[in-house]
Amino acid sequence: MPILKIPTPLRPYADGQGSITAPGKNVSEVLEFTLEQYPHLKKHLLSDDQQLRPFVNVFLGEENIKELQGIETPLKEDDILLIIPSIAGG
Amino acid sequence: MSINIPPHLLQEIHTQGENAYPEEGAGLLLGYEKDGIRFVQSLLMLENAREDTARHNRYLITAADMLGGEKEAEQLGQSIIGIFHSHPDHPNLPSEFDREWAIPWYSYLITSVDVGQAAESKSWRLLDDRSGFFSEEIITREENSLKT
Numbered sequence: 156m157p158i159l160k161i162p163t164p165l166r167p168y169a170d171g172q173g174s175i176t177a178p179g180k181n182v183s184e185v186l187e188f189t190l191e192q193y194p195h196l197k198k199h200l201l202s203d204d205q206q207l208r209p210f211v212n213v214f215l216g217e218e219n220i221k222e223l224q225g226i227e228t229p230l231k232e233d234d235i236l237l238i239i240p241s242i243a244g245g
Numbered sequence: 246m247s248i249n250i251p252p253h254l255l256q257e258i259h260t261q262g263e264n265a266y267p268e269e270g271a272g273l274l275l276g277y278e279k280d281g282i283r284f285v286q287s288l289l290m291l292e293n294a295r296e297d298t299a300r301h302n303r304y305l306i307t308a309a310d311m312l313g314g315e316k317e318a319e320q321l322g323q324s325i326i327g328i329f330h331s332h333p334d335h336p337n338l339p340s341e342f343d344r345e346w347a348i349p350w351y352s353y354l355i356t357s358v359d360v361g362q363a364a365e366s367k368s369w370r371l372l373d374d375r376s377g378f379f380s381e382e383i384i385t386r387e388e389n390s391l392k393t
Contacts, residue, residue: 162315163324164350198375199349210346212308219308239315242306242328243295244343244353245269 157185157230160237168195182213183226185236200238212239247382248283248327248352248368250274255385259363261290262331262356268300269293273314274327274352283326283352283381284388289314303342304330327352327368334359337367339378347371352381 159175166173170193177192179185190197202208213220214237220228230236250258261270273289291314294305306314306328318325328351332338337357339347347353349371356366369378 164348167350210348214308214312217312237312239308239311240348241308241311242271242348243304243346244328244330245303245340 271304271330329354
């Protein structure tokens with residue numbers, strides 16, 4: 156099954172897990188499974204309209220899924236996804 | 246909660262804020278946390294990736310830079326524990342924009358730079374419900390002086 160790696164700041168909302176093995180044929184299914192298992196992650200990953208917050212990036216290896224097929228990007232059994240935040244402020 | 250930043254690293258942060266003036270400078274704090282205290286061991290200076298016209302009051306660290314930062318931290322045996330940025334001619338308080346984009350857990354070190362001179366730094370963390378920030382104490386000791 157694909158693995159989703161959780162960055163340090165979000166681990167407290169995933170019971171301290173650094174990586175989650177999640178069933179899913181695409182990124183959307185992996186995220187859906189993860190948020191069902193760890194609902195406290197939702198407020199930091201999703202905005203009020205249930206879309207990924209703008210600073211939340213998901214990488215498949217070295218590639219941002221925005222450059223692939225977004226959350227519909229298909230996954231293989233041994234793929235590793237990383238959640239990488241972009242940081243902004245003013 | 247507190248964060249220890251050795252004086253020479255705090256000085257580097259101030260210098261970067263002054264060099265970036267009148268734009269905002271930014272970078273990553275690398276180190277570790279132990280017994281509720283964060284220890285900054287090194288800095289990763291980054292380019293402000295915002296477009297030219299917005300860099301006076303906005304900063305952006307791209308996901309690619311964060312990915313690079315994670316790798317560098319791992320090689321050093323450290324972790325990304327926070328972000329620093331400067332507020333040119335503005336208090337070192339988090340803005341509403343800072344709050345909207347804030348990541349939980351990270352320390353947000355903000356340095357006010359007044360007329361090109363770094364004035365003071367304060368460190369903040371996002372509240373769990375994302376409603377605002379709370380401040381954390383800044384300690385400035387060399388790491389060797391903390392070892393017993």
